[in-house]
Amino acid sequence: MLLTGATLLQRSIIRSLPSPALQLQPCGIDLTLHKILRWTSPGTIDLDNSRRQSAATALLPFPSPDEGLRLPQGAYLVQFNEAVDMPRDCMGQIFGRSSLWRAGVTVTAGVVDAGYQGVLGAMLDVRNPEGVVVFRGARLGQIVVHAMEGEVEGYKGVYQGAGGVEGREGLWD
16 A cells, blocks of 8 residues: 555654645655765675675765756766655655656665665666756655555664765764
8 A cells, every 4th residue: 555645744754844835745755855976986785784885975066055056967876855764564665756757867766664764865867968957955756655564673774864875974863
């Protein structure tokens, strides 16, 4: 069963919305851009996380509060303004908004596990050869939340309570 956007707000599953009236959707909540980073080193991924290492990143600053940032073709790490407190009987998925693919851009993200608390992020992949211009606070994705058939132990990974997408830079409150 899919939870409605209104239910996500009422149950405080999605938090820190800059503009709830604009972000509320029938099937979920729109996610808005907080910051954009580019990767500056390789990451390391293995089976048991004993050698896992996040790739280093560098913040791409906006020219000014009212100007958009032009992104050339390539992949970027984005952090959304919103955070989640996912119940242990639900899981989330993040989808790109249709306005993105119409501009030649996609959003890719992993599953938001049951029990996860923290910020949300994704990969923004600019495929348009002419690039794209994004503004701070732009609606890039939509999170939908599925109810599971029962409660589980919940997420206990290293990113629990993460305050940023770069790794574990601080706890979310």
